[in-house]
Amino acid sequence: MNQSSLEQLLARVLSVGTWLGTAIIAAGLGLRCMAWGQGQSAQVCMRMASLGIALFILLPVLRVALMAVAFIRMRDFVFTAMATTVLVIIGLAACFGTPAG
């Protein structure tokens, strides 16, 4: 894999992910607004919207992970290390956000 094919891959992943996330959130909120908005099913709709939001948040993380793999394949270990560092920092932020216990 060379750098320009990596760029093409990232472009594809980011744009597909954006529209997928939008569609999932829209479906969740749309169903919530329609007759489904009662009790158990309302919760399912909210879960769906949350899932779409989670997808959005994970999209850049996935992008960094793809870059890390690509840098390994290009035998560029300094950049592999940097991409991994970014992933570790995001992991730390996630740990910090998780309520203790």
Added chain:
Amino acid sequence: MLWLLAVSMGASAIGGALGMAGGMFIVPLLTVCGGLDIHIAVAASIVSVIACSCGSAASFLAHGLTNIRLAITLEVATTLGALTGVCVAGHLPASSLCVLFAAVLLISAWQMAGGRRAPIDSIDDTRITDWATALRLHSSYPDPTHGRPMFYRVRRLRLGLALMYGAGLISALLGIGSGVLKIPAMDSALRLPIKVSSATSNFMIGVTAAASGVAYFFQGIMQPMIAGPVAIGSVFGAWLGARLLLRLPGEKLRLVFVGVLVLLAVQMLLTAAGFHPTAHAA
């Protein structure tokens, strides 16, 4: 919910037309007009920032403007900044966040009033063995007016990294892309061509925002009823804004937004002082 959709769409369209994310408009609108807690507004706006970044990154990448090696280098600094921001955000009272936000709005207004100058290249190639060279960050981009690749060098990487740390911190605290710090970092410190710095900064803000977004998500302050419509609005707004960018007269637009930014800053200061002009009406 519809007004959230409309507000974030408008904000992102405006942001997109100016070449930035809409977070700077979304947070004040949600807190001042919607009467929402600033922490919740910031979490929702983070999603908007990610949406804008991911949505527009594809076209920048396709045009070969994004320097992905430089981006990942600087992302180490921005995500560290974001991590710091997430750690302190919960301990800061809403009023101090509002004041900080107002300060950032005013600095942005001042920056926008001045306009962005192309970096003036003072050539000092005496120190060739610097970090940027060792990391092979120098690159080129295709320039349609010349029809050949334009080469550029990355300068003062350490200063750039320091500014990026600050940008990540501000981004996590305020839920914005924090172009206010990235623009000086990229133009003055790294001395990148404007097109490259816009594309690379856009590419980076998604990861920076994801670092804080992931924390806010697990903290449970990312409310789907608020963040959901904001995300959808932002995707369409950013798409619309990118098209408006080509049509609207840039100069007049800029002056209008300087006014809007100052107005929002004043309102944020009033909110910080405990004065809610519209909260009871919402």
